[in-house]
Amino acid sequence: MTATEQRFREFKMPDVGEGLTEAEILKWYVRPGDTVTDGQVICEVETAKAAVELPSPYEGVVHAVHFEEGTTVDVGTSIIAVDTDPGAGPAEAPAAAEPAPAAAEEDAEPQGRQAVLVGYGAAPSSTKRRARKPQPGVPAQEPAAAAVQAELNGHAAAPAPAAPAAPAPGRPLAKPPVRKLAKDLGIDLATVTPTGPDGVITREDVHAAAAPAPAAEAPAPQPAATEAPAASGTPRPRETRIPIKGVRKATAQAMVNSAFTAPHVTEFVTVDVTRTMKLVQELKQDTDMAGLRVNPLLLVAKALLVAIKRNPDVNAAWDETNQEIVRKDYVNLGIAAATPRGLIVPNIKDADAKTLPQLAEALGELVSTAREGKTSPADMSGGTVTITNVGVFGVDTGTPILNPGESAILAFGAVKLQPWVHKGKVKPRQVTTLALSFDHRLVDGELGSKVLADTAAILEHPKRLITWA
Known part of the structure; x- marks a missing residue:
């Protein structure tokens, strides 16, 4: 490593989530000229799994920020340069960050000398990569540094800037x-x-x-069907295009893979949960649950965990490579959460080993973190079984798709007051519908039915949380 490289340290986009290849820069918290300390958060990036804050591994002054907000950067590409010895005086600045291979291929110019886009250098051949644009606020390079930079960019430094050449045909x-x-x-x-x-x-x-x-x-519309113009007099847009990236892109791909890999079976049961709803109200007044989030989802989660304990074979995964069913002796319970960036499924690690207050605390933290967009990739990996609460949207039930690698997912529908036969008479009761989807390669109809029936039985008579546990 040269003296310049030792002073100007490049921070490369890390792999923040189990083999991910790229991340989008959502927000910069620093700019050129700012002083940073080791461990200080410098930016927020979004991977295919979550939004993550990146800390600086260096201490010094920000020399350059290589990418704008909203740019997707490949893992391993330098995103920021830090001058770790700003008091040492002028020095030759390092070459600007080189684009990742995919980006370089996309931006490659045709053979021959091309027009210079300010801050990006010239490209004398199809394999030459252009230097990144200098950031505002960075002092101009010393003449010697400029000459070195020019040489790295593939052309000699000129005493004065020349007029840009005409763009090559067909290359905007x-x-x-x-x-x-x-x-x-x-x-x-x-x-x-x-x-x-x-x-x-x-x-x-x-x-x-x-x-x-x-x-x-377009063809002129009939007077009766004329579209009202906007205030400016121009027609209102009829379509909005939203780029598919980050969490939404990963979710879409995962759902397609799951739907066409694991043979899904879904079963339904409608159950009287009046006693469970009464228990929720009692627990809210219990001193042991003070300050904790107590809601029907908490008891649905506990009921499913007890049902899994009674039917442990449902908590498994399919190992295609080794042709084995891998039964998990722990339950990492996933909770599907809708966020502005898309649907994510963080999970509560070892949920089966938690008491009801501990489960309530973990569930509250999981939901709050997801809503803030701070869920880490580790919190979304390793899930075994999932619950999706579609009832919060007023939906009765659905046919949920399995998370890849998991064996089952339970949909919890809306709880509604309905006429129900109770003790031989028709009475208004609190009723909900549960739907359980499972991977039929490792969960047969009997096992899936037992898990769903046990969950429903516990919610109908919640005292079974004690007798069956």
Whole structure:
């Protein structure tokens, strides 16, 4: 490592979640010129599993931030440079961060010398990578450093900036974040009219190209069906395109893999939970549960854990490689949570070993952390069985899809007051519907039915939480 490399330390995008290959930079908490300490949070990134805050491994002054917010960066690519010895005086700055292989291939220029996009360097060949744009607030390089940087970029330093060359035919000029935006929106940059300096395509140009065509280009509607114009006089957009990335992208892929890998079977049962709802109200007044979140989901979770204890073979996984069924002697209970970034399923580790107050505390922390978007990848790995509470949306039940690698998932529907035959008479009772989906490769109909029936029986007569446990 050279003296310059020892002073200017590059922090590379880490793998924060079990083999993930990329992460999106959501927010920077520092900028060039800021002083940072070892362990200070410098940015927040979103992986395919969760949003994670990254701490600085170095102490010093931020020299450069290599990527803008909203940029997806491959793991192993440098995202920030820190000057660890700012008091040492001027020094040759390190070369700007080199794009990851995938990004470099996407941004590669055709053979021959191309127009220089400010801050990105020139590309003399299809394999040459352009340097990243310097960040605002970073002092200009010393002449010697500029010469070294120019040489690294593939061209000699010039005493004065020359007029930019004309862009190569068929190769629009755009910065990597703009190229990514166009790719996410399905826009061919060759069809976009540039408005930026020197013919550079901007984000606004891409958004304009993605907007629907003016109404004048479409057949004129009949007077009775005329669409009211917006206040500005332009037609309202009829479509909104949202890039699929991060948690939503991973969830979609996982659900497709699960649905077409594990043969799903779903069974249903409708049960009178009046006694359970009364117990919820009593527990809210219990001093041992003071300050804890007590709700019907808590007792549904406890009932399912007792049912699994009575039928342990349901808590298993299918090992395709070794052709084995792996029974788990612990229950990591997943709770599906809807967040602004998409559906995530964090799990309570060793939920089966927890008392009711401990389970309530863990459930409360899990929900709060998920809503804040702070769930870590570790909290979402290793689940064995999951509960999805669709009742909070007023839904009676559903046919939930298994989390990959898990054997069963229970859907808890809305609790409603319904007419019910109770002790030989029709009375209004609190009723809900449970649905259990399971992997039929390792859970047969008898086992799945027992688990669902036991869960329902406990919710109908919650004293079984004591007698059966």
